Amino acid sequence: MSPIFEAIALKRHFGGLWAANGVDLRVAEGELHALIGPNGAGKTTLIHLISGGLRPDSGRLLFDGADITRLSMHARVARGITRSYQITQVFPRLTLLENARLAVQARRRDFGTSFRFWRPAAADYPMIEEAEEWLGRVGLAEKAGTLAGDISHGEQRALELAMALATRPRMLLLDEPLAGMGPEESEHMANLIASLKGEQTVLLVEHDMDIVFRLADRVSVLVAGRIIASGAPEEVRTHEEVRRAYLGDELP
């Protein structure tokens, strides 16, 4: 498979610390690609660099053959790269349906511009129907009228996923979607992510190794700002350098 996304020699430093020190990463279309690494390896920085929240000091980012290194975050979303956040980022004082609809409305190529000032958005039925579908997809259809600030943490994470999906990304960046979840909620989220396999390109950053090795098609390991291994879960699990980086105690 040809890569839909490629990072080439990506570098970014904060003071004396190289959070990205020549990262090379390829994500193939349709795969679920997991990014793991010990704490402080630079995973979050890498997600920021890919989504456009941070600019690299040097190196290039290619998406679908085009150079996106200098594009703003919203321009990257328009090209098809959407991220979810580690810390829940929903709109607490809007209902679930309004949250999802805002995500759908963001898709200019399908629904046109948001610079419409007169027509009530509540009369945009195709938009609303699609928002309802996305809520259904993550199991939140019944709570469409509830304020997002009033649902549980796990449900907010599911809403967050629905919103990211509603932008119809060509590559979805999931930054620790299981963070802070109980076992039951984790299982629900893992199943949701599993349900994306085959239809959605995903770059997943996750600490839970069981989930990573259960779900991922390929795994890349980031250590001290560099990818030290990239391959099928089995190869990575037995990789000498990886085992050393994790001191053998975290890998299942």
Place this chain on the structure above:
Amino acid sequence: MKASRRESSLEMVLLGAALFLPFALQAIGEDYYIGLATRMLIFALAATSLNFIVGYGGMVAFGHAAFFGIGAYVVALLMEQGIASAWIAWPLALVTATLAALAIGAVSLRTRGVYFIMITLAFAQMIYYIVISLKFAGGDDGLPLAQRSALVPFDLASDTVLYCVSLALLAASLLALKRLAASRYGHALAGLRQNEMRMEALGYPVRRLKLVCFAAGAALASLAGALFANQNGMASPAQLYWTQSGMLLVMVILGGVGKRYGGVLGAVALLGIEEILARITEHSHFYVGIALLAVVLFAPQGLAGLFGLRARTR
């Protein structure tokens, strides 16, 4: 649904009463109050335009006087050149203020919070000092209007007509605000107020959304400024000064930030209190200050919140 219909009918009653007011005042020979009522309408329009930026757009701008003053000065300067037609001067005021807002906004919107407050204040003060240094703009003395704008077929020389025109513009703005809040753009603004970063991550052009809001508020303010120059008989530097920005902000806070009627209630209350207090005491500002303190402490949603008017912003 029911609540919104009740609100609409209340609006119609209020509009009817407002239309009836100048004729009633004339009938009882209290023409003076038509002037006061007109001033309230004009400042209601200006405060509403600022409330759009502060309450709907979530940007605390402290330089709104710049756009209000630009409206007044464009009308006065054109009048000097012999162009009295409102159909030329008012749209030109609108365009000038919009361009100024786009330029100021393009720079200021790179900042947030306190920095945004300071930078908008700085720009407004810059415009103030430029204008008072211009000989042809009248310097410190301002620029008197030889006559009121000519708004054919209406005769603005009549106080009642000026009142009605101000009322019509205010009513139109409030209706537009209602439609806008429920539109796609209004929803995008609601998202921005709650979480700007998330909106960017969803793919919204955040800065452009905010810039349009800022410029639209400025344009509306310039219209209020054009009206005020007409009522006041001149464009004066006081309309550009930071205290004017402060007064508009006080009106918004007093009336209710982000409430559709916040600007109106704030303007009517503040000018009303000042009018009454000015007769009783020389220290009216002191009592206005206390009133503002009371609102901030006990009714953080402003007078609009106190009256239980439906919240639009969340």
